Amino acid sequence: MSQASSNSGRGAVRVAAGILLSRILGLGREMALASYLGTSSASAAFRVALRIPNFLQNLFGEGVLSASFIPVYSKLLAEGKKEQADQVAGAVFGLLSLAVSVLVLVGLLATPVFLELLAPGFQGETRALTLRLLQITFPGTGFLVMSAWCLGVLNSHRRFFLSYAAPVAWNLGIIAALVWMGPTASQSELAVDVAVGHVVGSFLQFAVQVPTVWRVLGAFRPSLAIALEPVQQVLRTFGPVVVGRGVVQLSAWIDMNYATRLSDRAVAVLGYAQTLALLPVSLFGMSVSVAELPEMSGELGTPEEVAAKIRARMEGGIERIAFFVVPSSCAFILVGDVVGAILFQHGRFGPADARYLWYLLVGSAVGLVASTIGRLYSSAFYALKDTKTPLYFAVARVALTAVLAYESAVVLPPRLGIPTEIGAVGITATTGLAAWIEFLLLRRALTRRIGAIDSRGGRLAVLWASAVVAGALALGVKLWLTGRFGAGAGIGTQWVGDYLQAPAWNVYAAGAAVLLPFGAVYFALTALFRVPQSLAIWRRAGKLLGRG
Numbered sequence: 280m281s282q283a284s285s286n287s288g289r290g291a292v293r294v295a296a297g298i299l300l301s302r303i304l305g306l307g308r309e310m311a312l313a314s315y316l317g318t319s320s321a322s323a324a325f326r327v328a329l330r331i332p333n334f335l336q337n338l339f340g341e342g343v344l345s346a347s348f349i350p351v352y353s354k355l356l357a358e359g360k361k362e363q364a365d366q367v368a369g370a371v372f373g374l375l376s377l378a379v380s381v382l383v384l385v386g387l388l389a390t391p392v393f394l395e396l397l398a399p400g401f402q403g404e405t406r407a408l409t410l411r412l413l414q415i416t417f418p419g420t421g422f423l424v425m426s427a428w429c430l431g432v433l434n435s436h437r438r439f440f441l442s443y444a445a446p447v448a449w450n451l452g453i454i455a456a457l458v459w460m461g462p463t464a465s466q467s468e469l470a471v472d473v474a475v476g477h478v479v480g481s482f483l484q485f486a487v488q489v490p491t492v493w494r495v496l497g498a499f500r501p502s503l504a505i506a507l508e509p510v511q512q513v514l515r516t517f518g519p520v521v522v523g524r525g526v527v528q529l530s531a532w533i534d535m536n537y538a539t540r541l542s543d544r545a546v547a548v549l550g551y552a553q554t555l556a557l558l559p560v561s562l563f564g565m566s567v568s569v570a571e572l573p574e575m576s577g578e579l580g581t582p583e584e585v586a587a588k589i590r591a592r593m594e595g596g597i598e599r600i601a602f603f604v605v606p607s608s609c610a611f612i613l614v615g616d617v618v619g620a621i622l623f624q625h626g627r628f629g630p631a632d633a634r635y636l637w638y639l640l641v642g643s644a645v646g647l648v649a650s651t652i653g654r655l656y657s658s659a660f661y662a663l664k665d666t667k668t669p670l671y672f673a674v675a676r677v678a679l680t681a682v683l684a685y686e687s688a689v690v691l692p693p694r695l696g697i698p699t700e701i702g703a704v705g706i707t708a709t710t711g712l713a714a715w716i717e718f719l720l721l722r723r724a725l726t727r728r729i730g731a732i733d734s735r736g737g738r739l740a741v742l743w744a745s746a747v748v749a750g751a752l753a754l755g756v757k758l759w760l761t762g763r764f765g766a767g768a769g770i771g772t773q774w775v776g777d778y779l780q781a782p783a784w785n786v787y788a789a790g791a792a793v794l795l796p797f798g799a800v801y802f803a804l805t806a807l808f809r810v811p812q813s814l815a816i817w818r819r820a821g822k823l824l825g826r827g
Contacts, residue, residue, distance in 0.1 A: 297443030298561050304450035309554050310622055311457040312473075316547075317627025320405045321466035323539075323546035325473060327398045328412030330535050331386070333423075347513050348428075350661055353435045355509060363509060365498050368432055370510045373501040375428055379421045386417045397532060398546075400539030408467055415474040419481030423449075426481075429488035436495045445484045452480020512664075530677045530713075534706050537688045545703045548636050551623060552707060555636075556643035559607040560651045567596045567655060575662035586729035589659055593725075593732045596655045601648065602812040605742040606801050608647040609750040614757055614793050615640035621790035633786075635700065642704040646711025649718035656721040659729075668724050676717040683709035738810065745804035753797035760789055 316322035348371050355364035386393070390413040394406065401409055430442035456476030460469055493499065504510060538546045575589050610618060616637035624633045657669045687705025692698065726732060805813035 297440040297445075300444045301446040301450065302558055302561060304447045304454070305554065306558075306622060308450045308453050308457075309551060310625070311454050311461070313551065313623040313628035313632075314626030315457050315461035315469060316466065316473075317629075318544040318547040318632050319466050319627065320543040321408065321470040322550075323543040324401070324405055324409040324412055325470045326546055326550040327394070327401070327409050327535060327539070328416050328470075328474060329477065330531065331390075331393050331397060331413060331417075333420075334532060347666065348431045349435055350664060351509050351513050352431065356435060362498065363507075365496055366500075366502070366504065366507060367509045367513065368496055369500045369502045370504040370507060371431075371513060372425075372428055372499075373503045374505070374514075375424065376501070377503070379424045383417055383421050386420070387414060390414055390417070397535055398539040399536065400541070401543075404467075405543055408470060412470060412474045415471065416477050419478040422478075422481040422485040426485040426488060429485065429492045432492050432496065433488065438491060438495065441488060441491055445488050448483035448487050449477070449480035452476040452478075452483060530680050530710065533677070533681050533684065534710065537684055537706055538703055540689055541699050541702050544632075544635075545700050548632060548639060549703055549706065551619070551636055552639035552643055555618070555622070555640060556611070556647065556707070559604050559647065560654070563600050563603040563651060567599050575659060589662065589729050590732050593655060593659055597652055597732075598738060599812060600652055600655065601739055601742055602805070602810065604648050604651045605739070606746040606749065606797075608644040609743075609746040610753070610794070610797060611640040611644040611647070613750040613754045614797070615644075617753075617757060617786075617790050617793045620786040621794075624786050638701065638704045639707050642707030642709075643711060645708050646714030649711070650714040653714060653718040653721055656718065656725055659725055660721075663728065665728075669721065672717045672720040672724075675720070676713040679716065680710050680713040683712065741808045741810060742805065745801050745808070748804060749797045749800035752800055753793045756796060757789070757793050760792060 312322065312325075316325065348367075352364055352367055355361075355367065390410055394401070394410055394413060398406070398409060426445060429445075433442040453473055453476045456472045457469070460472040464472060505514065534549065535546065538549045575592055616634050619636040619640065620630065620633040623636065624630060660666070660669050684706050687709055688702035691705065692702040722732070802813055802816065806817050
């Protein structure tokens, strides 16, 4: 293994560790939200109130800076131009601060307009509460965007862990509000308290990164120096990436718009489903993509040599991503109700809600592999200073999703005579279908640019076969437990009858009985077929047991 590959591998581990820590707290946040707010109207209002500030955060934050700022900044550092790199960092900080300040001010003044665009289905008290929450949450957007600037600097200096662990502070702000006020406050009052916790947590997420950023930058001076050539290069790519990220976020906006037309419960459960579906994307897709971006951006040599190095990185990255995402997809499809029950079934979130969540997870699983590996392909284009190609494909994906999701979520359920809420499955499933189309377009375009990338088709077949066998065993255990202890509650309808019901048993005991064999069989089969990632895990486990 080359030194560069080893470095990127360690970087991916650090990113994954940081993301794992923040996602654990994120799951804790969602569990607390489920316990205290459940699938109520207040929960739906809070979801929408977070969506608009998050839209601006993602528009000007991590994704945009990863594509425009990190490649330029990393290149300067690789070439030993430290002083010029510091000037670029200061200029991007100043320009970003100015832009975000204006956007937050406009957002506070235009919240009724945003609400009408995002949640046209909200009426009465739900609409009034959402408007109030929006006015509270908007100021936190500025801190989150500047936190993403810190992430860009730290990643370029290979300081991966802190930047991806920093959201722990944001999650703690929300969890603290829920635990402190949850037992006594009304649903509406608690939603307001949680919105305040969001703002406090946003500030802390930015603040915990500042000392380390200050140390690695050295001669840092905020400025608006747009005349510098590297800054102009950042700005030239910034525009297309902002549009591209805007298009991607528009997809999430459309999903929320359609969900508000179904029910408040659909909005709330869609939020829980998206959190779970994003977990493997973040842990495995983002960790690899983030670690590889500065490495690919810093590759030096002839165009042919750079292309060969990027191909090698892509091939290794695809293998690492697929090893974990493939079984995640199978678990969502076959035993997603058990997964949802373990995490959320307590307090105001009941068995019927866990089963409804499973339906949405099945839809999310459709495009899980494509959307996760697609992140790595987008990073390759960004490393090549090409931000327009991912933009074009993102536009195509969102346009397709907008049409298909409306038909499947809003129009189709009444025609088929099925519960309106089931339309939310159409939202997650069509998003996954469109993700596959975008992935195929990205792969084709990148192949033309740098040559064919070995997708390790045989290895992927082994992963899918192992995951399906493990999933079938887990499903069999679930059905046996259901026959032994009886079925849990459905979603309140007889839409699917009594088939595949989760067992009416202690959710944690059922979860252990179903999921532990799933994981054990998957890792055993992949080790049997000599999959490198599995063998590495078994070796590490053996070393730990030997030390014990």
